[in-house]
Amino acid sequence: MDKVTTEQKIISAADNLFTQKGYAATKTREIADEAGVNLALLNYYFGSKENLYKKVVQEKFRMLLGAIGPLLSDEKVSLEDKIRSITDNYTKLLLENEELPIFIINELTVNKELFKDITENARVVAQPVIDNQLKERNIEMSAADLIVNTLGLTMFPFVAKPLIVSSGLVKEEEFVGFVSERREKILEWIIKTTK
Template identity: 65%
Template sequence: MEPLTTEQKIIKAASKLFTQKGYAATKTREIAEEAGINLALLNYYFGSKERLYKEVVKNKLWMLLEVMIPVLSDETVSLKEKVETIAENYTQLLLEHEELPIFILNEWTVNEDLFVDITRDARLFAKPVIEKQLKENGMEVSVPDFIANLLSLIMFSFVAKPLFISSGLVEEEEFADFVMRRKEKIWEWITKINQ
């Protein structure tokens, strides 16, 4: 348990506040207070609020993608293993960071330019690998539809959590159970969908 460096304290506080409230609503003074550091240190280490923000977004986007990209691209992992690993890892990750997908997807919509740099030249999905494995499994679905169905069924519950809670469809206390149970069914659903 090394004590955090000043830089780490700032990143930690900024990550928390930016993901909770978005870029514009988060004030540099808040970040400084949350981090327990002097306001000027924020600019000393990161130059500006925007540069700090980009740092945070890069981290968070990577958290979200690394669960999926390497697994999907790996030819030695079967389609079933892929789906089950991704379902498992995402549910795990998102239960610990519920705000992650909505933060990233909203920022990606509102602040598109920012993501151009980050995702440039990143081969996010290994289309040929997945295409081959879909055929091997007798699935006639297209790669985009396969990815869309997979991510939908795993992630949407987290994105739309407030709707589920407010409507009384799912109680706050049983939400974790709800997504854990769904996680177990993903592979079954995916195979059924694609016959």
């Protein structure tokens, strides 16, 4: 009873190809082939390549922001828990979607126009809350630095994976272990930097 609709087949194929090769390098005929579907059906169901792309991008954005967005601005969540949430949620998410940050960042750079409507709704209002929490505990670091450091230590290995692996710093087969072990260390590191 597994009825995969034509729309789903197309979305899934488009997802694979767009995240792998980017917007411009992905051809509509490729998507149709990978989906095992007639070319004209892309336009029948989604109108245009650009529209199909936006569908994929919006979903990726939700994944990336939904993983931490609400948590950060919650006053009842302690600083430690926030940091732990970021590292835990993102390490888990990115292990399952290694291509996610590169795709988001690159397409955000290359296709700025296509993203405007999405990013305008994504403003994080967490800064004042975190600034307060830092002040209460007499930590002199800014919220921006704290968040960027936590995100950087967590996400950078995934973003720079091709660089890290090709330079021999971490071998491909060690990568999962490498980032998994970091997950536990990052909270300790971050706490040390605030003292």
